[in-house]
Structure formats: C-alpha cells, structure tokens
Amino acid sequence: MKEKAHKINFPALLRNTGLKATPGRVSLLKLLSKERKPLTVEAIKKKAGGKIDTVTLYRALEDFADVGIVRRVDFEHSHAHYEIVAGRKHHHHIICKKCEKVEDVDVCEFEGVEKSVLGQTRNFSSIMNHSLEFFGICNQCVNK
Amino acid sequence: MKEKAHKINFPALLRNTGLKATPGRVSLLKLLSKERKPLTVEAIKKKAGGKIDTVTLYRALEDFADVGIVRRVDFEHSHAHYEIVAGRKHHHHIICKKCEKVEDVDVCEFEGVEKSVLGQTRNFSSIMNHSLEFFGICNQCVNK
DNA sequence: TTAGCTGCAAAAAGTTTGCAGTTCC
DNA sequence: GGAACTGCAAACTTTTTGCAGCTAA
Numbered sequence: 001m002k003e004k005a006h007k008i009n010f011p012a013l014l015r016n017t018g019l020k021a022t023p024g025r026v027s028l029l030k031l032l033s034k035e036r037k038p039l040t041v042e043a044i045k046k047k048a049g050g051k052i053d054t055v056t057l058y059r060a061l062e063d064f065a066d067v068g069i070v071r072r073v074d075f076e077h078s079h080a081h082y083e084i085v086a087g088r089k090h091h092h093h094i095i096c097k098k099c100e101k102v103e104d105v106d107v108c109e110f111e112g113v114e115k116s117v118l119g120q121t122r123n124f125s126s127i128m129n130h131s132l133e134f135f136g137i138c139n140q141c142v143n144k
Numbered sequence: 145m146k147e148k149a150h151k152i153n154f155p156a157l158l159r160n161t162g163l164k165a166t167p168g169r170v171s172l173l174k175l176l177s178k179e180r181k182p183l184t185v186e187a188i189k190k191k192a193g194g195k196i197d198t199v200t201l202y203r204a205l206e207d208f209a210d211v212g213i214v215r216r217v218d219f220e221h222s223h224a225h226y227e228i229v230a231g232r233k234h235h236h237h238i239i240c241k242k243c244e245k246v247e248d249v250d251v252c253e254f255e256g257v258e259k260s261v262l263g264q265t266r267n268f269s270s271i272m273n274h275s276l277e278f279f280g281i282c283n284q285c286v287n288k
Numbered sequence: 289t290t291a292g293c294t295g296c297a298a299a300a301a302g303t304t305t306g307c308a309g310t311t312c313c
Numbered sequence: 314g315g316a317a318c319t320g321c322a323a324a325c326t327t328t329t330t331g332c333a334g335c336t337a338a
Contacts, residue, residue: 053295074218105261117249124280134274138267
C-alpha cells in the first residue's frame, strides 16, 4: 500500500479544519507533501524559492500543527523541523547527531504504551501525541 | 530501590569522563541532581541565584551532554531543557502543551525496539540514545 | 462583510563565537 | 605548564509581536 499524499485535496483539508485555503497555504502543504521529511523553516523557504515570508511561514506552520495537518519535530539542534502528517503513515525518525541526516523508521504499536503512561499520572487524562526519535552517528559521519 | 543521586561523587564523575571538576561545574551537577527534572538554561540560572554566566552554562551543559552525564530534552517549545542522567533511572516524560508542566513516566524496555530500528536502516550502525515524550493538556489547563 | 491571512518592520528570545584571563591537574 | 574552564562583549539565529492592508468564504 503506497502512500499517495499528492492526491490529497488540500483546499478541502484546510477548510475542514476551519482554516482558509489560500494559495500560499495550499502550496506550502504541497511542498511539504512532496518533500516527505522534516524541514526547517529556512529549508522550506529555500525550497519555495524564497517567495514565502518567514513570519507568514511560522504562522502557517503553527496553525497547521494546531489542527494536526503538520507536526513539529525537534532533533536536539536548536531549530524546529516541520513535517506533513496528512496522507502519511505514523512513523518516527533516526537522526545523525553530526550531520542531522534524517531517516524514517516504523515502530510497533503505541496504544498500550499510552494507556500505561496515563495509568502513571494523575495530572493528565489524555495524550494528544508523542514524539519518538532515535539518535546516532550515521555511517558517513563515523568515518571522519 | 530509591534513587540516591545526591550521593554521587561529582568531582570523580567529571574526572572520569575527562572533564575538569571545577567548583562551578560541580555545583551545577548538584543543582540538576537535586531538581531532578528538565530545566531551561534560564531556570537553572535563576535556581543558582543568577550567579552562573549564561555562556559558561551553555558550554558546561553541552560538555555534560556530550559525555552523557546530562541529557538535552526538547518539548516542542523553542528552548532546550537539560536533565541529569547520572544517578537516575532511564525514563521519559509527559508534557502539558499549554503550561509546559512535566512529569516523569516509565515505559517498557526499548532494546528490542532499537534492534528493529537498526534493521530498517542501512545508514546507521548503532543508536546512542532516543527521546520519547508524550504530549497532552494537563487537567489544570483543560479547565480554562 | 469579516474573520482570517499576509508581509513588513521591529523586537525578543535563545544560542554561539572570540578572546583574554584564570584554574585545575 | 598546558589544556580546560570562565566571563564578558558581541554577534548570530530563531522565533514572536504589532499593525496595516489584502483576500477567501
């Protein structure tokens, strides 16, 4: 079963979540959907040919993350990454501590784990999402 | 089995990893060890009575993280947190998306998972560490 | 028409770099 | 003595805020 994120109707997706389907936001989603990996704000800007205003980009990404179309990912490097969620299977990442190379990884089901986590706390009643990242040094960076 | 992080010989620990046991670094480790939760650089500074220089703090934390005495944790809020590792059991966190409240959580073994992850990639040969954080809205913030 | 989106300017927040002086071992 | 650590100044990067004009629905 191949993922066909490019077939998603982004204007409809945006409207369904209460956001407006502006040309800028639709192309941003297309870009993220095509790249299929976590990108920094600067990287997105570059990929878009520098045409997007940085502030507008931050605001769009925040809005998207709020409604779950996009997710923010942190790799212990002081800048956030954003990745499309819509049209993609749930997955995690392995990241090179040196060059920041990122690869997707699949990990077993997490439903049981979330239940167990909720069983341990009295301050939380539900879990909205989780992040799971693996860190190492990639084979290219090891040889240096 | 209670954790007794306060009994750790920090000067020795530092020297064992090739770092110098300066008074500043030893008290920083004591502070982190006492707090037992992820703190931002600003929070550490405040707890220390503002006596630590910010730059020195960043450099010490980075050095500590490099040798594994401390770990950096990211909570999808644009500032890093640092938590002591030495003397503590491996654990993860659940974080409130609104107030950034943090609670420790224990999760089942990860050895099998790491093996499975390494089986999926050709670019990495080992995993040095992983991050696993759960996000939700805490009960106090829900009622707002 | 109006709530939401955009872009510019500016500021705030977080982090890094360079360097001269000090301290640990 | 020498490598590591510290503190200050300065720079740089990342993210946020405010506001006026524009646009999708």
